[in-house]
Amino acid sequence: MSDKWLCGRFEFTLERPILMGIVNVTPDSFSDGGEHATIDTAIEHARRLVSEGAQILDIGGESTRPGAAPVSVDEELARVIPVVLAMQDAGVAISVDTCKPEVMRAALEAGADMINDVTGFRDPVARELVVQYADCGLCIMHMQGEPRTMQAHPQYEDVVSEVKDYLVGQARQLEALGVERHRICLDPGCGFGKTVEQNFVLLAQLDKLVMQGYPVLLGVSRKSMIGAVTGQPVGQRLPGSLAAALAGVARGAKVLRVHDVAATRDALNVWRAVFEGIQT
Ligand code: HH2
16 A cells, blocks of 8 residues: 655655645636636635645646636646746645646646646656656546546446556556656546446445555545535535545545635544544
């Protein structure tokens, strides 16, 4: 089992789940689109997430929701890089959520600690690039198809083994190029080319991915899978998101990618009090 995760300037021991706070510098993200779309509001939001207990900030400049408009490299850079620079000394790891090699390079040059690629480093240019940055953390996420069409007809014979085999295959490919194993974390990609049922099967059997020995990152916050079960609109999905996050932690998830850092921190603290006793 992997007991550490190297992430740029940080080495996480993974004894406890890590909170990754979402900073979408986008006008059109599915749950908070437009709320932090200017650089100043995004930085203000990022600072709040740090004060609430985020240990990683995941800064994204392009929405991945089905139907979102594509964003040019220049536009994505203009959204993301100023926030990376502004949060550099905040004492937390800076992740950039991108699948474009040009944005990855600029982010790493600007001091980002980690690249979160929802396409799982499918692009060989992206793989070659991240090898050159010897210590950045990498999140390999599974997605069937492309963001714009992925929800049309998700199809699997066995969703759990297919997602697991794909992620481990991508990790091995990076390792063969020289990426240190401890830099890699894996993410089943809830909502990315999966039906609601397939998302819940992946969550229920997350331990099978955890057993591959890489830290597992889970992103379920406010997603439509939560809405499908609760019947709630995106703004009312916090209770459902907390339940799903804790279910993930129970199965071994080590990094939680969330919009609501303070609430998730409280839920985790109560969870921990049950299993480790109250720290006074
Ligand atoms: N989910 C989203 C975006 N990036 N990255 C990882 N590793 N895992 C996820 O589950 C994940 C992700 C979608 O959520 P959000 O950023 O809130 O929305 P949007 O893509 O519309 O900006």
